Amino acid sequence: MKTNKKPWPLSTLSNARGIRQRIDTNPDFQRPAVWSKAQKQLLIDSILREYDIPKMYWRKIDEKPDRYDVVDGQQRLRAIWSFVDGEFDIPKDAEMVDGLPVAGCGYATLPDDLRVRFDQYSLDVVVLEDTDEEEVREMFLRLQNGTSLKAQEKRNAMPGEMRQFVKSLTEQQIFQKVGFTNARFTFDHVAAQLVCLEKAGEPINVKDADLNRMYRDNRQFDVQGKIAKGVLRTLNLLAEVFTDKTPELERYNVVSLYCVFSELQRLYAVNEVKQELRTWFLDFESRRRNQENLDEDQIAPEWLAYKEKISHSTDSQDSIKFRMDFLLRDLLARFPNLSLKDNQRDFTHNQRLAVFRRDQQICQVRLNCSGIRVEWDDWHCDHKTAWNNGGRTTVQNGQVSCPACNWAKGGS
Incomplete structure (x- = not known):
């Protein structure tokens, strides 16, 4: 991997007909835009006050013309573009910058001196070249290590x-x-x-x-x-x-x-x-x-x-x-008649449970009892029409039986 650090003025980065259209801020490893309006406003305020902004990392993916994937810095870049495009203004309670009022200003309504300052502000961009997919993903994870990325991101x-x-x-x-x-x-x-x-x-x-x-x-x-x-x-x-x-x-x-x-x-x-x-x-x-x-x-x-x-x-x-x-x-x-695949003989756990609850734990066969109440660990799920006689293994063809009655019936 080769790295090349360059200063990029915001006027160049924000040119919608120039480089902006060749920068992909959302390659598939990136998270979506999550910054709030307040976070975006704070970034713009920092730029106008000429505070340092962390450098960005881009991966160069093509030439003639150059194209880039943003590895780190997409939230900042989107906020800058959004401000230039007039999508939000500086807060109405913002303090003056070097004696010039900025409260409630958008990019187009900034005092000229501050708009020139904004345009000329340079961001440090580290361009990554000759990188493979795994290197870029590893760098992204490391760069985001201190941020509030969700686990799936x-x-x-x-x-x-x-x-x-x-x-x-x-x-x-x-x-x-x-x-x-x-x-x-x-x-x-x-x-x-x-x-x-x-x-x-x-x-x-x-x-x-x-x-x-x-x-x-x-x-x-x-x-x-x-x-x-x-x-x-x-x-x-x-x-x-x-x-x-x-x-x-x-x-x-x-x-x-x-x-x-x-x-x-x-x-x-x-x-x-x-x-x-x-x-x-x-x-x-x-x-x-x-x-x-x-x-x-x-x-x-x-x-x-x-x-x-x-x-x-x-x-x-x-x-x-x-x-x-x-x-x-x-x-x-x-759907009590829902058929099991392959004509299986044994009732599934969930079929047994459905029969057990439907019959209220009461023996329905009543050959050796008068309908006793059975416990889950001591009962048989019996075919009303015997499986040997073509009876299907469905909830509708199942019934609760105490063990004695099922054995008396022949265990069918």
Whole structure:
């Protein structure tokens, strides 16, 4: 890597028809513009008072004409351009500069002496040449080490195929349907969580530390491999179900539904109910809101627990698993005839739980009992129509049986 430090007057940097159009302030490792108006105003005030401004770092990416990516300094550069373009003024309570009034002034209304001073102010720019992608990303992370970058903004600057794959996922259709914006790489953050869950094959912690580890350990991630295809398959299903903008698709709901839909595709004939899944979810959210509008002592215990899981530590394994199981159980209760793939004989955990709750823990077979209440650790999920006789393994064809009655029936 070669470095070349040069002073650049603001009049040159701000020339919209000159170099400005050849400077990319938003290469893909950069965070979006996050400075407030007050921060921008403070920078302009500092320039007018001729205070030192930290140097900028640009990467030279082309010649004839020269083109640059901003590695560090994009917030300052955008603020300068914004001021020159008349998008904000100096605060109305600003003190005079060298006896000249600046309060409420924009660039065009500055006293001439101060506008000349602004135009002639030079920023130190370090131009990086002969650099590769990894060197630039490493420099960006080091330069931002003392700033308030969010964790996903740092991950977005990491080199490797995992970062590239996660970034590509944000272009999937489902992210155009969600109820949250992509402020500060929120789409990337959620997409990274989904990849992490797919890799594990079950609910796990998807906190920042876990995502950082995934990025570091998977720089050579196979974008054509089983995990990548699994993520895309589930995101495609989500996009097929949610065909338009759905405000209910908040961040935690996208994560929860990803787990549910992934399980559906793995175990069930999802095409049987695909056209009805959006209606089911919107109804679920309506019932949830109705429960939350009740006084806390009137909310059903499971809904109260669900409320807690979507309010705190939503990225934890415990929270994700609870939400997934709750949603999947509700879905199976709505679609009791949903078939398992490959005509499996054994009921899944969530099917058993749906049957157990529906039958209120009461034995339905009643061959050796008169309908006793069973405990979770001591009951059988029985096929009403025996599996050997063509009975399907569905919630509707399942029933609670005490062990004695199921054995009397023949264990079918």
